[in-house]
Amino acid sequence: MRKNESDPGSGSGSGSGTAAVNAAAPARSGTVQAVERAVDLLEAMADAGGTVSLSHLAATSGLPLPTIHRLVRTLAGRGYVRQQSSREYALGPRLVRLGDTAGRLVGVWARPRLAELVDALGESANLALLEGTQVVYVAQEPGRHSMRMFTEVGRRVSPHCTAVGKALLARMDPARAREVMRHTDLVAHTDNTITDLDAFDAELDRVRSAGYAVDEGEQELGVRCVAVALGGPLPAAVSISGPTTRMTDALLDSAVPLLQAAADALVDEMARQDAATA
Structure with a gap:
């Protein structure tokens, strides 16, 4: 300034658990569950400082690890998430x-x-x-x-x-x-x-x-x-x-x-x- x-x-x-609870919840009427879960995972990553492991997302979201892996790989393919050398995932530049x-x-x-x-x-x-x-x-x-x-x-x-x-x-x-x-x-x-x-x-x-x-x-x-x-x-x-x-x-x-x-x-x-x- x-x-x-x-x-x-x-x-x-809001507390960091909000996105985690939502990620495991069923989709609301008229919404697409996969989209809700992907957005909740992005918000959970932001809550964790922008970089997080898949095991951390699994522990906090309540979603099965294979589901998280598919969602994160899809987001990474579009540039909204990127994989670090540590094998953790970070929010991507397209965001x-x-x-x-x-x-x-x-x-x-x-x-x-x-x-x-x-x-x-x-x-x-x-x-x-x-x-x-x-x-x-x-x-x-x-x-x-x-x-x-x-x-x-x-x-x-x-x-x-x-x-x-x-x-x-x-x-x-x-x-x-x-x-x-x-x-x-x-x-x-x-x-x-x-x-x-x-x-x-x-x-x-x-x-x-x-x-x-x-x-x-x-x-x-x-x-x-x-x-x-x-x-x-x-x-x-x-x-x-x-x-x-x-x-x-x-x-x-x-x-x-x-x-x-x-x-x-x-x-x-x-x-x-x-x-x-x-």
């Missing part, structure tokens, strides 16, 4: 194109809510998704100040140094969040960046207790950000960011309930859309 003084354009994280396209559509859908946050608070508002072990910014509504924060849509960052990343990880079961962090390069972007796993676990406990996350200049000095995760199935978080001089504790106190309201509104809108297409 960087300061931008003149660019007016737009720019710019990136789907994720980028879906992310852009989510960003367009969320921008009116981000604009409301900017109108109320003045600072840049962001929407970010957790994809595997990275956070990707999918929408931003620029702040009203001449000196404002600007993050490119599509930018990918590690979750440990961002408020949106912390908020998203705090939604997870602690064991799953730690597994994601084991696959994350804990780079120290500033002296404030948390690079110790135990210290980061303690930070996530604070986020869970507070209901929101704060980036205290951990990605870039002089920048402060506060974020709230959406409560629905979409692994997304909304945030506002700005210079530390303007992002005072008083502003954060005002921002948190507005961020929570925006997150709840997005979840409600998504539920209505799902109900309309069911």
